[in-house]
Amino acid sequence: MPELTYSRVNRDILRTLETPGRAYWIAVALLAAGVALGGYCWGTQIQTGMGVSGKFIPTAWFAYITTFVFWVGIAHSGTLISAILFLFRARWRTPVYRSAEAMTVFAVMTAGLFPLIHLGRAWQFYWLLPYPNERQLWPNFRSPLLWDVFAVTTYFTVSAMFLYLGLIPDIAAARDRATGWRRRLYRLASLGWRGTDTEWTHYSSAYMFFAAFATPLVVSVHSVVSWDFTMSIVPGWHSTIFAPYFVAGAIHSGLAMVITLLIPLRRLFRLEQFLETLHFEQLARLMIVTGLIVGYAYGVEFFVAWYSGNPFELSTFLDRAFGPHGDLFWAMVVFNCGLPLLFFAPRLRRNYAVLLTVSVLVNVGMWLERFVIIAVSLTNDYLPAIWRKTFHFTWVEAGILFGSLCWFLLLFFLFAKIFPTVSITEVKEALPEPKRTVTVEGNA
């Protein structure tokens, strides 16, 4: 394979923005149809009322809030890769981080829909914002639901700005070669960037501070989401380990989603020389770590339930593992903790078919984890008279969940054809500087 040079990096990465083929448009059309289906289902729910969803007391949170937590979790590894690994100078993140960061923004955009869908009267979403109503009553700043509004809004805003900041020099590179509507778009989006020494000085400084601001968000956002549950007294929710447990799970699912997206992207956009096996191996190694942490958390939850001596807590956990939904629990354990252990074998973590299969199953497992935590715990309230052991999953809910997956993938597909999914600047930075005195290696 020819050696990478600055010029070659530009050419190969910008080539991915060229006019797509028929397969791309078919994929976009199918995804748009999926989004339309989701929109239709949401419209039906708004028009008919919440009765068309499978919401019943006490398990009203079972579909939409489960999926909200799932999508917020997916976002997390993007920030881990783009911010934390940047601060730790992990150079292997370079070709991976742009896609991961874009995935973060799109996952939060998807997650943000679910509280609105769950509200029922979605047009009154602004009641969530911190301002007084006509009776001078404000939202409750001690409520984890308001913390969630602050956390998710901040996460989206900071992630979107961080993604955009990193994109500016690459958009300028694309602008200098584009024509037509693309050139107009890139001229606007690049803000007139010219890559002067002054611009790079302030850019480098701003980028580092953004990474520093985004780093605590990785920990804080899913901690806040976990407190939506722990601040209540529902057995199975009221636990002090939820914050680190949720954060580890979020990163676990996010890593799986990064692998799920990058393997097809690598193949479709012929990015093999940028997204090498080494990068997937590093992601797989990280998944072993997060999978072990998640497995440890599963064990600790059961230990705490037993050691607390609280019969309600123990009953909930026994029900979780051996009750009517025990099959979902054990599927969750196998998918999230068992399958990533395969990556201990170098042969398996270098095999793209195994990587893709395991990462898809981990995504399924992480949705099941949220379902088991949120929905199954709700079936065992303190009042046995209202226990409800079955879930009624309606076509409206199924359509909305499917639509959300299509929405996420559609955003990513469109992004991948408009903006570079591999950072031109950072890949170039990783190459040796071209010097007259060096003639054997580097760009000289």
Place this chain on the structure above:
Amino acid sequence: MSRTAYKAVEEAGVVGVFRHVDAVVESVRRAREQGWTALRVYQPVPSHTILAEVAPPEKSPVRFFALWGGVAGTVLGFALASFVGIKMHTYQGLLVGGKPPVSVPAYIIIAFELTVLLGALATLAGFILFSKLPRGENVAGYGPEFSEDRFGVFIPCDASRAEPVMALLREAGAEQVRFEEVYEED
């Protein structure tokens, strides 16, 4: 005569196109020795070798925006939540959830999120402000090669003084030198 001839020249100067970082550094040193201090370097990547030579020794003031944005967020978060708690308790007699009007542990979360939010917003604002963005097309000396694999050293000067500057850049190893002028926009 073209229409632009009636417009004032906004910026004029000589740009040298370089392939190698060490040649850029050498050209900058030579230019400064000859008194051409107000120069700028176009780079496809942030070359630390070049920035160490060209950029001012003090750190970017963007850091103060990050700091004060973050501080403003912390203060605003606590102030907003405390104001609401005190106001609702004092004027409406509401003690929500039986908690004190100023519930510090709960308000830390609001303050934390606003610290990050305002800190990041201020950092972006600082970057845009100090980088003088957004800017139009009127940038003398810039070429598309500078976003690919070439470096450019631009030395502002008028046409009468362009020759010695061009010679200087050529001697330092420029592949190409050219004199450019940009005119004020309508």
